[in-house]
Amino acid sequence: ETGxxxxxxxxxxxxxxxxxxKCEQHLGHNAMYWYKQSAKKPLELxxxxxxxxxxxxxxxxxxxxxxxxxxSHLFLHLHTLQPEDSALYLCASSRGLAGVDTQYFGPxxxxxxx
Amino acid sequence: xxxxxxxxxxxxxxxxxSLELRCNYSYGATPxxxxxxxxxxxxxxxxxxxxxxxxxxxxxxxFEAEFKRSxxxxxxxxxxxxxxDAAEYFCAVGFSNDMRFGAxxxxxxxP
Numbered sequence: 758e759t760g761x762x763x764x765x766x767x768x769x770x771x772x773x774x775x776x777x778x779k780c781e782q783h784l785g786h787n788a789m790y791w792y793k794q795s796a797k798k799p800l801e802l803x804x805x806x807x808x809x810x811x812x813x814x815x816x817x818x819x820x821x822x823x824x825x826x827x828x829s830h831l832f833l834h835l836h837t838l839q840p841e842d843s844a845l846y847l848c849a850s851s852r853g854l855a856g857v858d859t860q861y862f863g864p865x866x867x868x869x870x871x
Numbered sequence: 872x873x874x875x876x877x878x879x880x881x882x883x884x885x886x887x888x889s890l891e892l893r894c895n896y897s898y899g900a901t902p903x904x905x906x907x908x909x910x911x912x913x914x915x916x917x918x919x920x921x922x923x924x925x926x927x928x929x930x931x932x933x934f935e936a937e938f939k940r941s942x943x944x945x946x947x948x949x950x951x952x953x954x955x956d957a958a959e960y961f962c963a964v965g966f967s968n969d970m971r972f973g974a975x976x977x978x979x980x981x982p
Contacts, residue, residue, distance in 0.1 A: 849915075
């Protein structure tokens with residue numbers, strides 16, 4: 758039990774659709790993250806939120822738009838995606854800084870873009 | 872540039888055999904070092920981490936890792952592998968709000 762939940766677990770969308778991924782952490786952590794996991798590639802850190810403020814945006818295309826309304830919830834809004842965006846999207850949280858504290862991961866959303 | 876290398880994409884070991892997964896990194900400062908494990912259909916779970924002190928770190932599930940500064944390595948070991956250890960293993964380095972993962976090593980355990 759990691760205390761981090763993600764919905765939906767699977768999502769298929771067309772290139773013109775708009776959808777959102779949701780993440781919720783029940784651990785009282787201050788920081789939340791979105792990662793992209795593609796086959797045979799390292800996990801890519803996409804966005805970092807600390808105390809609901811975005812602190813990192815690692816050159817992610819604008820078709821991905823994060824939102825952190827409070828310290829427990831994190832969304833990733835998706836629009837006009839490309840097939841190469843198909844991947845497993847993982848949410849994580851930590852008490853402190855990403856590179857220092859243990860991160861707790863959700864099970865991920867498997868995204869397929871047709 | 873900061874990077875993490877896991878040279879072995881896939882390793883197969885027999886149940887009961889010993890295991891060593893390799894990790895090398897390139898980083899400007901001495902980073903925090905992590906090993907995470909991912910079972911199918913699940914997120915990543917921390918096995919162990921190192922920042923300072925004793926260079927041999929003990930983790931959960933009987934795993935340990937050794938930090939070797941001269942070799943910029945942080946290899947993961949287990950003396951006797953169990954079938955339930957079959958999973959993907961990720962080495963990671965971190966500093967402040969920066970976190971870099973390796974591409975992972977998939978472990979298969981033969982009966």
